[in-house]
Amino acid sequence: MNGKTIFGLQVASLVLIWVLVILIGIWVVNLLRLSYELPDVPSATFGISIIAVPVFVTIAGILTYVFIGLQKGKEKE
Amino acid sequence: MFDATVTSGAEFKDAALLRPIEETSRNFYYVVAGLSLVVLIAAVMFVRQVWFGLGVTGMNQPVTWGFYIVNFVFFIGISHAGTLISAILRLSKAEWRRPITRMAEVITAIVLAIGGLHPIIDLGRPDRVLNVFTSGRLQSPLLWDVVSISAYFTASTVYLYVPLIPDIAILRDRGTKPEWLYAFLSWGWQGTPHQHKVLERAINILMVMVIPIAISVHTVISYIFSMTLQPGWHSTIFGPYFVVGAIFSGIAALLIVMIVFRRLFHFEAYLKEIHFAYLGNLLLVMSLLWFYFTFSEYLTGFFGHEPFEMKVFWYKFTGPYAPYFWVMVSCNFLIPLSLLTFKKRNIIPKVLTASIAVVIGMWLERLIIVVPTLANTHLPSPVGIYIPSLVEWSLFLGGVAAFALGFAFFSKFFPLISIWEIQEGRERSVADVTERLQQYLPTESGGNVEVLSV
Numbered sequence: 001m002n003g004k005t006i007f008g009l010q011v012a013s014l015v016l017i018w019v020l021v022i023l024i025g026i027w028v029v030n031l032l033r034l035s036y037e038l039p040d041v042p043s044a045t046f047g048i049s050i051i052a053v054p055v056f057v058t059i060a061g062i063l064t065y066v067f068i069g070l071q072k073g074k075e076k077e
Numbered sequence: 078m079f080d081a082t083v084t085s086g087a088e089f090k091d092a093a094l095l096r097p098i099e100e101t102s103r104n105f106y107y108v109v110a111g112l113s114l115v116v117l118i119a120a121v122m123f124v125r126q127v128w129f130g131l132g133v134t135g136m137n138q139p140v141t142w143g144f145y146i147v148n149f150v151f152f153i154g155i156s157h158a159g160t161l162i163s164a165i166l167r168l169s170k171a172e173w174r175r176p177i178t179r180m181a182e183v184i185t186a187i188v189l190a191i192g193g194l195h196p197i198i199d200l201g202r203p204d205r206v207l208n209v210f211t212s213g214r215l216q217s218p219l220l221w222d223v224v225s226i227s228a229y230f231t232a233s234t235v236y237l238y239v240p241l242i243p244d245i246a247i248l249r250d251r252g253t254k255p256e257w258l259y260a261f262l263s264w265g266w267q268g269t270p271h272q273h274k275v276l277e278r279a280i281n282i283l284m285v286m287v288i289p290i291a292i293s294v295h296t297v298i299s300y301i302f303s304m305t306l307q308p309g310w311h312s313t314i315f316g317p318y319f320v321v322g323a324i325f326s327g328i329a330a331l332l333i334v335m336i337v338f339r340r341l342f343h344f345e346a347y348l349k350e351i352h353f354a355y356l357g358n359l360l361l362v363m364s365l366l367w368f369y370f371t372f373s374e375y376l377t378g379f380f381g382h383e384p385f386e387m388k389v390f391w392y393k394f395t396g397p398y399a400p401y402f403w404v405m406v407s408c409n410f411l412i413p414l415s416l417l418t419f420k421k422r423n424i425i426p427k428v429l430t431a432s433i434a435v436v437i438g439m440w441l442e443r444l445i446i447v448v449p450t451l452a453n454t455h456l457p458s459p460v461g462i463y464i465p466s467l468v469e470w471s472l473f474l475g476g477v478a479a480f481a482l483g484f485a486f487f488s489k490f491f492p493l494i495s496i497w498e499i500q501e502g503r504e505r506s507v508a509d510v511t512e513r514l515q516q517y518l519p520t521e522s523g524g525n526v527e528v529l530s531v
Contacts, residue, residue: 001257001260001261003260006257006260006261007265009261010261010264010265024227027210028215030210030211031213031214031215031220032215034212035214035215035216040214040216041216044215044216045214045215045216048215048216048220048221048224049215052224052228055228055232055286055290056228056231058286059228059231059232059235059286062235062239062279062282062283063235063239065275065278065279066239066242066264066275066276066279067264069271069272069274069275069276069279070242070264070265070266070272070275070276071264071265072271073267073269073270073271073272073274073275074265074267074269074272075267075269
């Protein structure tokens with residue numbers, strides 16, 4: 001497997017992580033919408049959401065930071 | 078900056094750490110085959126359960142939670158071994174952490190995956206887990222569990238992966254097969270100063286982030302019980318009690334894994350008696366803390382003497398669950414206390430015995446929390462009886478085998494001891510620790526004590 005293919009796969013895996021985070025966001029928003037629709041303690045749902053979503057975003061952000069940082073830190077061949 | 082670029086030849090001092098990856102003994106295949114068989118039997122039993130329904134288990138009215146929930150709480154508890162202990166040791170700059178952290182982090186990732194599956198097994202109809210996505214109630218502690226365990230699993234996996242990158246690059250540079258896998262996972266690591274800076278910064282952020290997530294996970298698990306008004310469950314100290322128990326069982330599991338792999342892979346030069354003595358001290362402290370919480374929990378219930386509370390209390394102390402209760406107290410308190418208080422000689426056998434006792438004791442503790450409360454209902458009905466079926470035992474053993482199998486596979490592809498951190502320790506630790514000591518210690522000058530200026 002050549003370097004370009006491997007780099008492409010690495011970028012794809014990083015994109016996949018962000019897709020996962022976005023899906024989690026959509027899921028949480030769906031539950032939030034549901035709790036407003038059913039007047040089912042939306043305030044509590046909102047409280048949990050604002051804690052949960054940033055955790056996943058931060059984790060994905062750290063991975064992205066590491067990936068970009070490692071690419072930038074490579075010695076020029 | 079340490080030099081981790083020497084990855085082969087006589088200059089590479091840590092070839093012993095790569096030997097399990099580069100050489101595969103016949104025993105490895107026997108172990109994998111044996112464990113796979115146990116996992117396969119568990120899978121067959123699970124299919125049987127899906128096919129016939131939860132009637133094949135020992136669960137019934139009123140005991141509707143059994144082994145699966147016990148194992149769920151137990152496995153998630155074990156997961157605290159890893160990331161939490163590793164993060165605390167890294168944060169406190171404990172130099173002796175270096176050969177320990179990787180194993181701790183691997184335990185977390187594997188047991189979280191196994192533990193997280195147990196509520197799905199408990200559902201009986203696994204397809205119904207999709208309801209969580211379509212119509213879950215985020216204000217329910219059950220959903221908090223889903224969120225916090227997912228967050229902990231994601232954070233732990235990233236926390237395992239990021240510090241693994243330099244070691245993956247060593248394997249890539251040595252041409253270890255499969256080469257494409259190591260090239261893919263190493264993310265272009267070359268060990269340049271900029272890359273080290275990026276990696277260290279990411280690890281620092283992760284280790285601070287992972288501690289509250291880990292604590293939240295077991296607190297939230299305790300809420301499944303304590304948010305109900307059931308006797309034996311409705312307690313304000315359940316959150317910290319569960320966290321203490323989780324760290325306690327986690328350290329014990331970590332010690333067992335360290336001792337087993339030290340023996341199997343001949344890591345004696347890396348995992349020395351002092352590591353077991355320090356972690357043994359930590360286990361002893363957690364044992365005392367566990368006893369304090371247990372004593373507090375039961376004394377408060379007994380003092381109130383509320384009739385339903387007392388029904389559960391006596392069920393555990395002198396009733397059908399008394400043997401389990403007193404074995405739990407012995408395993409979690411008496412045995413660790415007697416073995417770990419004086420451990421100048423035979424450290425490793427003593428620590429191993431205490432750790433095995435703690436793992437058994439903590440599993441019994443989960444059983445004692447879950448079943449007696451459900452067996453003693455508020456209704457004027459007979460006391461419930463729970464006898465786990467063969468299906469439940471098989472799935473329990475399958476979970477344990479899956480953990481061992483996961484660990485065996487990890488050890489076949491990645492070093493169980495962080496090579497770059499060991500190399501960094503050799504090159505930097507003495508200077509770092511000396512510098513720190515100079516900052517901590519006051520010096521005597523002219524009869525007066527004055528702190529060294531930094």
